[in-house]
Amino acid sequence: MKTLKILLVDDDDAIRNMYVEIFQKEGFIVLEAHNGVEGLDSATKNMPDIIFTGIVMPVMDGFAMIEALKKNVATSKTPVVISSHLGREEDQRRATELGTKGFFVRGLYTPNEIVEKIQEIFKASEYKIKFMPNELDAEKLSQDMGNSKDFKCLKCGGNLILVMKVVDMSNREFSTKIICSGCEPEQN
Ligand SMILES: [Zn+2]
Numbered sequence: 001m002k003t004l005k006i007l008l009v010d011d012d013d014a015i016r017n018m019y020v021e022i023f024q025k026e027g028f029i030v031l032e033a034h035n036g037v038e039g040l041d042s043a044t045k046n047m048p049d050i051i052f053t054g055i056v057m058p059v060m061d062g063f064a065m066i067e068a069l070k071k072n073v074a075t076s077k078t079p080v081v082i083s084s085h086l087g088r089e090e091d092q093r094r095a096t097e098l099g100t101k102g103f104f105v106r107g108l109y110t111p112n113e114i115v116e117k118i119q120e121i122f123k124a125s126e127y128k129i130k131f132m133p134n135e136l137d138a139e140k141l142s143q144d145m146g147n148s149k150d151f152k153c154l155k156c157g158g159n160l161i162l163v164m165k166v167v168d169m170s171n172r173e174f175s176t177k178i179i180c181s182g183c184e185p186e187q188n
Contacts (some may be wrong), residue, residue, distance in 0.1 A: 005029040009039035009053035022111050036060025040068050043075045051080045066098050077167050125166035158182020
């Protein structure tokens with residue numbers, strides 16, 4: 001799996017620092033913001049793979065930030081996960097309405113469990129599909145992509161695999177790339 005970039009938005013330095021450390025240890029690239037305005041700014045500039053945000057913050061709270069993210073084409077599909085210290089039902093309902101990918105009430109999960117669940121979001125949303133060379137336009141696609149017609153990598157002879165990553169599950173929208181199972185599987 002590629003290195004994931006996470007944006008942590010929280011005004012509580014102790015909480016944020018703790019998560020910075022945990023996510024870095026897990027191999028994430030970690031970006032930080034202290035409130036919704038900073039979060040929004042960083043999200044549009046740095047295009048994180050996921051945003052992990054608190055709700056109650058000065059300047060702009062988590063929900064206002066998520067609403068603004070949704071309105072921006074560049075960030076509208078970025079998955080958002082909420083970290084709440086209150087766990088109010090109305091907040092959970094609003095989070096669901098806004099299409100957030102997770103709502104974690106502090107104290108119910110250990111930070112390590114939260115990190116694990118965030119990693120699962122990415123594992124679950126990626127599919128690796130093997131080509132059938134003789135099916136439909138598979139042969140043409142492979143040749144147009146500069147590979148052999150039977151979906152073998154020209155560099156190493158390994159099998160090529162179509163990787164589909166969910167962009168928006170509700171619209172069945174995916175981003176796709178073709179990777180070689182043999183060489184440099186992490187690259188585009
Ligand atoms: Zn190869």
